Amino acid sequence: MDRFAPFFVAVKMARPDADIAILGGGCAGLSLARRLATSPVEDSVVVLEPRETYTDDRSWCFWAGLTHANSHLVAHVWPRWRFSTQSGGSATHERAGLCYQYVRSLDFYDDAREQIGRHAGVHLETGTRAQSVSKLANQYRIETDQGALSANAVIDTRPLPPDSPALLYQCFLGAEITHPRMRPEDAEIAGLMEAMASDADGFNFLYVLPLAPGRALIEVTRFAKRRIDPKALNDQLTAEIGRLHGSETEVIRTEAGVLPMGLTHSVPQPAGPQHVFAGLPGGALRQASGYAFQRIQTWADKCATSIASGHGVIGHPPEPKIRALMDRIFLHALRAHPERGADFFMAMAKRLSPDAFVRFMSDAATVGDKMNIVTALPPVPFLKAAWATLRAREVAA
Numbered sequence: 001m002d003r004f005a006p007f008f009v010a011v012k013m014a015r016p017d018a019d020i021a022i023l024g025g026g027c028a029g030l031s032l033a034r035r036l037a038t039s040p041v042e043d044s045v046v047v048l049e050p051r052e053t054y055t056d057d058r059s060w061c062f063w064a065g066l067t068h069a070n071s072h073l074v075a076h077v078w079p080r081w082r083f084s085t086q087s088g089g090s091a092t093h094e095r096a097g098l099c100y101q102y103v104r105s106l107d108f109y110d111d112a113r114e115q116i117g118r119h120a121g122v123h124l125e126t127g128t129r130a131q132s133v134s135k136l137a138n139q140y141r142i143e144t145d146q147g148a149l150s151a152n153a154v155i156d157t158r159p160l161p162p163d164s165p166a167l168l169y170q171c172f173l174g175a176e177i178t179h180p181r182m183r184p185e186d187a188e189i190a191g192l193m194e195a196m197a198s199d200a201d202g203f204n205f206l207y208v209l210p211l212a213p214g215r216a217l218i219e220v221t222r223f224a225k226r227r228i229d230p231k232a233l234n235d236q237l238t239a240e241i242g243r244l245h246g247s248e249t250e251v252i253r254t255e256a257g258v259l260p261m262g263l264t265h266s267v268p269q270p271a272g273p274q275h276v277f278a279g280l281p282g283g284a285l286r287q288a289s290g291y292a293f294q295r296i297q298t299w300a301d302k303c304a305t306s307i308a309s310g311h312g313v314i315g316h317p318p319e320p321k322i323r324a325l326m327d328r329i330f331l332h333a334l335r336a337h338p339e340r341g342a343d344f345f346m347a348m349a350k351r352l353s354p355d356a357f358v359r360f361m362s363d364a365a366t367v368g369d370k371m372n373i374v375t376a377l378p379p380v381p382f383l384k385a386a387w388a389t390l391r392a393r394e395v396a397a
């Protein structure tokens with residue numbers, strides 16, 4: 001029997017099974033679904049998600065003031081954030097009223113599921129993998145491993161193929177550990193890019209988040225031309241934990257990711273105008289940083305508003321040309337000179353004020369911020385990188 005029978009009828013009928021089908025119940029899919037569930041929208045919405053159960057598989061960090069729409073989900077904030085190099089340089093940022101904030105994915109998933117559960121028209125179908133989307137006359141047909149369904153509009157957040165070609169891959173493995181050895185004064189500092197260095201595999205650093213007395217998240221992160229073997233990352237993480245925190249630590253949970261930075265292939269093609277991509281396949285990831293959470297929240301708000309006002313589903317806005325160009329030049333420079341990665345990031349950390357740095361990371365850099373970044377970075381590798389970017393015609397004119 002068709003798994004969707006309780007609320008979906010046969011796809012051949014003129015009336016679709018759902019007004020909106022969201023493929024993928026991760027960050028983007030659930031962000032939109034929970035907004036729709038708490039808005040006056042009357043459309044029927046189904047989220048298709050292969051997972052049967054949600055775990056604390058990642059943490060989302062971002063900069064924000066203390067009060068915002070997701071404040072209730074924030075598990076920790078740090079008033080300061082630090083950059084340091086293996087060779088001893090460091091820069092610490094602090095700005096009153098602005099914090100680096102941490103949301104546990106499981107808190108986010110639970111909150112979204114609770115809100116979705118309260119709305120009769122929004123359903124989360126776990127254990128369901130979408131396979132393909134095709135356009136019928138006025139609807140879309142979605143094939144899944146549990147049967148087919150139809151919808152008037154499709155939001156597609158299925159992950160990009162793992163082998164998506166990119167300028168660099170941000171590969172990371174982190175562990176939340178007990179009994180980290182930390183100085184009391186470090187408890188209020190998020191170690192954004194600690195011990196920056198480079199080796200044969202590229203540029204690397206540690207991400208260190210003190211979460212509570214006796215608990216921290218330690219992550220080894222690499223920007224490399226190729227995906228790093230998970231075992232190599234695991235060996236490095238184990239060694240770093242042993243070296244920095246001793247043998248008494250216990251691992252509570254781990255999280256890992258491979259984020260393609262600066263995609264070099266064309267984005268997936270929609271089956272029609274009401275089939276849009278969102279989340280990472282929709283361009284949510286900031287090319288040069290790998291941050292996406294806040295961009296996804298902004299998109300989810302706008303998309304829900306567009307649906308509520310009868311304008312249909314929308315994807316992420318196109319990246320502004322100057323930002324896209326600067327990000328790609330940065331990635332080209334880092335790709336060509338991983339050994340200078342620490343210099344590049346330290347130059348930015350030292351030249352930009354904390355405000356300007358956060359504006360840059362949060363897509364709100366001013367013209368002055370951009371000028372400061374350009375003048376802070378060493379000209380020769382960046383002029384070469386600019387030439388490589390323009391020659392590859394990577395940013396549409």
Ligand SMILES: Cc1cc2nc3c(=O)[nH]c(=O)nc-3n(C[C@H](O)[C@H](O)[C@H](O)COP(=O)(O)OP(=O)(O)OC[C@H]3O[C@@H](n4cnc5c(N)ncnc54)[C@H](O)[C@@H]3O)c2cc1C
Pocket residue numbers: 023024025026027028029048049050051057058059060061062128129130131157158159255256257258278279280281284290291292293294296
């Ligand atoms: C470990 C980790 C930590 C991160 N930390 C940060 C951070 O601190 N700050 C930040 O801004 N960004 C961070 N990111 C980047 C980004 O915010 C996340 O990757 C975010 O989860 C992207 O949202 P998404 O919805 O595109 O993808 P996901 O959240 O991965 O959701 C995709 C969903 O699609 C489902 N799916 C897979 N195949 C199918 C299918 N065939 N049919 C239907 N559904 C399918 C998956 O199960 C998943 O639930 C992090 C990424 C990772 C991996």
